[in-house]
Amino acid sequence: MSTPTNVSSGLSSGSIASGTVVAERPTDAAATDVPTLRLTDLRTTFSSRGLKVAAVRGVDLDLRPGEITVLLGESGSGKSVTAKSVMRLYGGYASITGKAELEGRDLLTMSRSEILAVRGADVALVPQDPTAALDPLRRIGAQMIEVLRLHKAVPNKAAAKARALELLDIVGIPDPPRVFRSFPHELSGGMRQRAVIAIAVSCDPKVLIADEPTTALDVTVQAQILDLFLSLVKRLQSAVLLVTHDVGVAREVGDRVGVMYAGRIVEYGPAAEVLDNPRHPYTRALLDSMPTPEVARGDLRSITGQPPVSGQLPPGCAFHPRCPSCFAPCPDVDPELVDAGPGRLAACHLLTAADVPVTLAHSAPGGDR
Amino acid sequence: MTLTQTATATDPGVIPEAPLLVANDLVKTFGNGVRAVDGVSLQVHRGETVGLVGESGCGKSTTAKMILRLLAPDSGTIRIDDVDLTNLRGKAMRRLRARLQLVPQNPQTSFNPRLSIRSSIDFNLRAHHVARAERGPRVLEALERVGMPAAYAERFPHELSGGQLQRAAIARALVTKPDLIVCDEAVSALDKSIQAQVLNLLFGLQRDLGVAYLFISHDLSVVEHLSDRVVVMYLGRVVEEATSKELWEDPRHPYAEALLSAAPNSGRARIVLSGDPPSPVDPPSGCAFRTRCPVALERCAEARPPLVISEGRHLVACVNQERVSEPVPV
């Protein structure tokens, strides 16, 4: 960096490659235990033509600083809706109840001006499609300066420019001054996503919400962006909510993972444990349906049937019609999240039923022909 | 249609019969100077699945479109059995299309929104002058094969989910009893659990009908699962070709190694490549991968490495035999 800055921030100058972890926020044990963002019984309901569709049906989640929490699920599971509900991006389209407390302030009851001040500053979003997130008619630098000035993160325009260049360097862009002057279409997909991430972290967000941030990218570029994400979170000590459908991504970057199905978290815990030793039949089935070299061709264990439509959920446990371990109480009672090991929760009757051995049946192999 | 069940393609010890599809040295340059495909050759045998894998912009879809004759190649030839497709036109080409079908990527847009599923499938039979009395039963038979109840035939595309539509798309491809189906990212838009259903279905159909697939995807784990042989493309060229097992166990091209290591369940240390794929308008001199290659040598910039036999039927286009990482036994 040629221009030294006097802007105080968690992201100070220095290349990411040096690997120095700069954490200026308090990181003592007591502090990290306090959730930055706490979701309590979050429910999002859409009304369309008089029909009420519950997309999110009671999500509890704590996001802690410096931790990546992954929401894993298939399309229609409510994972993206949860993320967007927190940022109140649905305007009048949805009714959102429950609480989303950012260090004690409930985002859901804030006034419009308050939420606008929070968005992009305290809570930032990295969207799926970097192309759609950037204004095609304005240079990257101008878009970065706008965000910095809007949230008054910098005292003047010169400082904003210096800070923007510094941010571009931090997200691993090789030639910051060139990218600063570029229009979005002049950059490759990976560079665009880096620029979007630079904008997202420009005001040192306490909470970073990433909605499928690597889905639109190629696998080799995806690997770079995930690396960048990991090092950024360490430096910034932001609490990250990462939404993805990709088990591989969840395993790679997640500290904790919440598996969503039909608008609820059905399993929650440390990512490695949940994904290596799942306690919920849905998580088990999702992992089983991944092709691996060991599975013979045509023998993939698919989940039978289709995911439920949020307007017409089956009674009881929403997964029971597709569940290979379904038994007596499942069609009638929707199970609560219960303790499933240290730091783990799962919503399945198998865990509470005394007379049923707690082993998860594999779904039928090749059950499709 | 002959229902040949060839195991020969996967068994290098047996001399394979004449291939069903031979594409030779295909080249396609678009008007804007993008050389999308630069000398790609591939073969598909009867009843075999050949995977074509690479990242966006590597030319895999353009190759598929040329094979389907949706795009005319600048040079190169395409043959199916003894028929040279390259310059086939009019009625002869249309008739041949019964043997060469497509399952497109996006199920939501690959059906005409104003036609019912039955009409869409029926259209393919009508194109080949199948008598009306025969068409009805054949549409239902195709739907049954892909596991769709007959009642769904009257539905419209917007009334079905992605997984159901992709089944219908397979039924549509199947109804004229093709020898080869090109699956262009056919499962990429589906959820993992539905994707597994469709992959199982595709394999079952091949086992029962002996249809061959050219399976195009960016997802290596899916390609590896379904394919007998895999062709890896980078920037318009084939960089490696091997049986699926060989490629998974012992990739020889540094790009293939990096691609494999990025697969979620490869069990390998992830190799993070620097930078983005270069622009196909102005590719690097010599080996197109050298700008991102962890083991690039000086001479990589001089000449394009030819695709040569590395061992058996394992073909690699790389001058450096040094591996990025150790082979992983599976």
Added chain:
Amino acid sequence: MTVLHPTLDEPDDAVDVHPSAPSAEPVPKVTRKRKRKVSRRRLGWPARIAGGVCALFFLAAIFAPLITPYGPLDGDRSQRLLPFFSGDHLLGTDGQGRDVFTRIVFGARISLMTGLVPVLVAGLIGTTLGLVAGLGGRRTNTGVMRTLDVFYAFPAVLLAIAIAAALGSGASNAIIALSVILIPPIARLAESEVARIRSADFMEAARVSGASFWSIAVRHVLPNAAPAIVVYCTALVGLSIVYAAGLGFLGLGVAPPQAEWGLMVNDLRQFTFSAPAISLVPAVVILIVSVAFNVFGDGLRDLLDVRSETH
């Protein structure tokens, strides 16, 4: 950041299709379901009123002799320029004592015909040209579209006047002139619609099927292009009526003393100061009808879009 409409995030309406239990899954009757969906989408109230106005004029034109006691040419010099509501003369009489209401009703026959027929003719020719240009090769496209651009180079009204003047006056010549000038805009719209559809994913599947050019055009392209063209043509009827009236006004349409709205405007022009209300009647009628066709066409747009639920 965009605010997504909720339906985008929801899975579509899907029923379990697992093949192992196809019989166990009662599939709802399809026909009933589709009817329900169609009936839910109705014309909005402005379009319904506009449609009613159009229908009223059509009915009046067809049953003209039944709704008025006078003939369009019956005039009584002693009864000239009577104001509105004088006896049987609902809209008064003109300079030759002819009943204005009667002449409007009979004039509707010619005016509506000169509005409708050119649009039908131009719609047919224009759509065909658009299909050929949109689906054919680059050279065909260039040939067709550049030829149409030549017609575009002249202002439409001037061109119509020139053609009508060259052919001589008379209703059929006016229709020919109007047909010619309406072809380019319709063909251009059809071509752009076809180009849009041509790049749709399902067209790739259609081409791979091995079907012939016309078979793909009729089965896949036309049904998807038709709504936009129909909507546009409906609105063009209004425009065509205005143009036809313009030609009539200039004496390039039917010959006097026949009843035609444009001719009536010209005829009553001389009484702008002596009987302003009556002189305005034909102009107001032309305005009402052309606006009605435009509003009706706009309402059709929403009605004909079957995909608005999924996209």
